[in-house]
Amino acid sequence: MLYAFGRLLVKIILTPLFRVKVIGLHNVPKSGPVIVCANHISNFDPPVVGMTMKRPVHYMAKSELLxxxxxxxxxxxxxxxxxxxxxxxxxxxxxxxxxxxxxxxxGLFPEGTRSKNGELGKALAGAGFFALKSDAVVIPCAIVGEYKPFKRVFVIYGEPLDMGTIREEKLSAQEAADAIMEEIRKLRDLQHSV
Known part of the structure; x- marks a missing residue:
């Protein structure tokens, strides 16, 4: 109940404030386990990803916050x-x-912490661990733009990653995380080139 109310409230406030534009939401499965992996540029990222998704998103956060x-x-x-x-x-x-x-x-931010300069950081192994240890569909997500009033922020959901191939190649959790981060990079770079 609180999640639905909070999502609506965040959407009403942040969508016009940051002119949030969502691309590729159709790539997110409507059912089944999903891991959404996004780059991390601001404290606004979790609520913005949450408000753009049609399904509730579960996040891990540093224990100090809780x-x-x-x-x-x-x-x-x-x-x-x-x-x-x-x-x-x-x-x-x-x-x-x-x-x-x-x-x-x-919902995961593979870098594990916010980027101070907006550039993509190195992925931690965690995202790869969860991708390899579950049957979840992995969706890369690029957040592009600056969270400044009335400047546009894009939230771009890419196509599901082929985790079957990654599992067959017996890649490590770190290699799987790097592959996920590379897909986020491609989405971000594609938006920058538009």
């Missing part, structure tokens, strides 16, 4: 779960895999 008295209570009610950064957090891994087993959508 421990904050007021913010933490809200985040827990809008599909956010904690991950301890810098550690192998087995509880967070289990939670994410359970979300996918329940045919839900997991």
């Amino acid at each position: 421990e904050a008295p007021f913010l933490g209570a809200i985040l827990k009610r809008v599909n956010v779960f904690a991950v301890k950064r810098g550690l192998s957090d087995r509880n967070a891994l289990r939670t994410a895999l359970t979300i996918l087993k329940e045919n839900k959508v997991l």
Whole structure:
């Protein structure tokens, strides 16, 4: 209930403020497990991806955010779960895999942190781990633009990645994450060239 209300509220405010334009939403399956992997340029990214998707998105966030008295209570009610950064957090891994087993959508930012200059960073192995350990469809997503009032921000959903080939080649989690990041780069570069 709170998620649906929050999504609507965010959409009403952010869509006109940042002139958000969504491209390729038809690439996101309407059912089944999905991992949406996006580049990370701002704190606005999670709500913007969430508001553009037709399905609820579950995110992991650093545990410090969920421990904050007021913010933490809200985040827990809008599909956010904690991950301890810098550690192998087995509880967070289990939670994410359970979300996918329940045919839900997991939103990930493979870089693990925001880019300070808007450039794409190196992917962490986590996105590749979840892609290889689940049957989820992996959708690359590029967020392009600056979050400045009335400047346009594009949210571009690419075609599903062929994880079957990646699994057959027995790539490592890091190599799978790098492949996902490369697809995000292609989407971003394609938008820049338009």
